Amino acid sequence: MDHAADAHRTDLMTITRFVLNEQTKHPESRGDFSILLSHIVLGCKFVCTAVNKGEDQKKLDVLSNEVFIKALVSSGRTCILVSEEDEEATFVEPANRGKYCVVFDPLDGSSNIDCGVSIGTIFGIYMIKDGHEPTLDDVLQPGMNMLAAGYCMYGSSCTLVLSTGSGVNGFTLDPSLGEFILTHPDIKIPKKGKIYSVNEGNAKNWDGPTSKYVQSCKYPADGSSPKSLRYIGSMVADVHRTLLYGGIFLYPGDKKSPNGKLRVLYEVFPMSFLMEQAGGQAFTGKQRVQFLRILSALDLVPEKIHERSPIFLGSYDDVEEIKKLYAAEEQN
Numbered sequence: 016m017d018h019a020a021d022a023h024r025t026d027l028m029t030i031t032r033f034v035l036n037e038q039t040k041h042p043e044s045r046g047d048f049s050i051l052l053s054h055i056v057l058g059c060k061f062v063c064t065a066v067n068k069g070e071d072q073k074k075l076d077v078l079s080n081e082v083f084i085k086a087l088v089s090s091g092r093t094c095i096l097v098s099e100e101d102e103e104a105t106f107v108e109p110a111n112r113g114k115y116c117v118v119f120d121p122l123d124g125s126s127n128i129d130c131g132v133s134i135g136t137i138f139g140i141y142m143i144k145d146g147h148e149p150t151l152d153d154v155l156q157p158g159m160n161m162l163a164a165g166y167c168m169y170g171s172s173c174t175l176v177l178s179t180g181s182g183v184n185g186f187t188l189d190p191s192l193g194e195f196i197l198t199h200p201d202i203k204i205p206k207k208g209k210i211y212s213v214n215e216g217n218a219k220n221w222d223g224p225t226s227k228y229v230q231s232c233k234y235p236a237d238g239s240s241p242k243s244l245r246y247i248g249s250m251v252a253d254v255h256r257t258l259l260y261g262g263i264f265l266y267p268g269d270k271k272s273p274n275g276k277l278r279v280l281y282e283v284f285p286m287s288f289l290m291e292q293a294g295g296q297a298f299t300g301k302q303r304v305q306f307l308r309i310l311s312a313l314d315l316v317p318e319k320i321h322e323r324s325p326i327f328l329g330s331y332d333d334v335e336e337i338k339k340l341y342a343a344e345e346q347n
């Protein structure tokens with residue numbers, strides 16, 4: 016191997032090094048974010064090992080939640096935690112308190128565990144406003160206000176995808192080092208994709224725009240090739256494929272569940288944040304036009320911590336199509 020290749024192979028960009036580098040662009044930063052992130056990373060490594068050991072679903076759900084709550088509290092950098100597993104938000108006691116709020120789903124898609132489908136942890140990070148007692152309003156903020164978001168996918172390898180608001184980067188766990196190494200720098204989603212991803216089992220209850228959109232994926236009116244359906248039913252895996260290959264992921268509302276299934280704070284927002292940072296779009300179909308601008312999913316202001324919302328996210332052009340169909344319905 017020549018010297019240049021060798022230097023590249025030995026110059027390991029770990030996630031910690033990467034985030035510390037990014038933080039040097041913010042002179043006011045005191046390293047708190049890097050410390051918080053290292054605790055999230057620790058949780059991900061633990062869950063990755065537990066998933067690989069093949070523990071049963073119930074146990075893994077509870078275990079993952081406990082690990083993340085304890086890692087986040089002990090970081091000393093958090094004040095409010097919202098987990099999919101806990102009905103109430105956790106307010107960190109003053110002695111351990113920091114300025115960050117973390118919203119997370121410790122093990123999303125866990126109903127798929129027993130058949131070996133990839134599952135993951137999803138998280139989003141907000142900051143409280145200076146000098147006031149933390150309240151639920153600190154986490155009931157639009158996704159636009161998130162400082163960072165990411166997911167870790169536990170599959171054939173363990174991949175952590177992160178955005179701190181300046182692009183999206185992917186890191187793969189090197190088990191021999193126990194470190195996440197940058198393997199997917201500056202991820203950009205293709206502008207248009209060939210795949211759509213939706214649970215067609217709910218088709219009979221969809222609204223007009225969703226039905227028309229899916230129909231147009233199968234039978235494009237302009238004579239272009241149809242899109243292929245790929246649906247795993249595990250959000251992290253479906254969104255990861257969408258991010259890398261392009262296309263669209265849909266979990267629409269329907270007659271039975273007008274707000275769909277997915278949760279705003281720790282599913283819809285973090286994934287929408289990543290999509291927009293990668294050059295794609297995210298749209299709820301509900302938040303529509305304001306000041307002549309069609310709203311992004313990140314404009315939604317949640318009223319409850321476990322609120323749900325329909326979501327359409329992915330390649331820029333593909334999401335543009337569904338936005339047009341909703342806009343047309345609005346005018347009728």
Ligand SMILES: O=P(O)(O)OC[C@H]1O[C@](O)(COP(=O)(O)O)[C@@H](O)[C@@H]1O
Pocket residue numbers: 122123124125126214248249250251253276
């Ligand atoms: O089975 P459906 O209705 O298509 O739902 C699939 C969605 O449900 C989820 O598995 C979340 O549900 P759980 O919280 O029950 O794991 C997502 O990961 C996935 O996108």
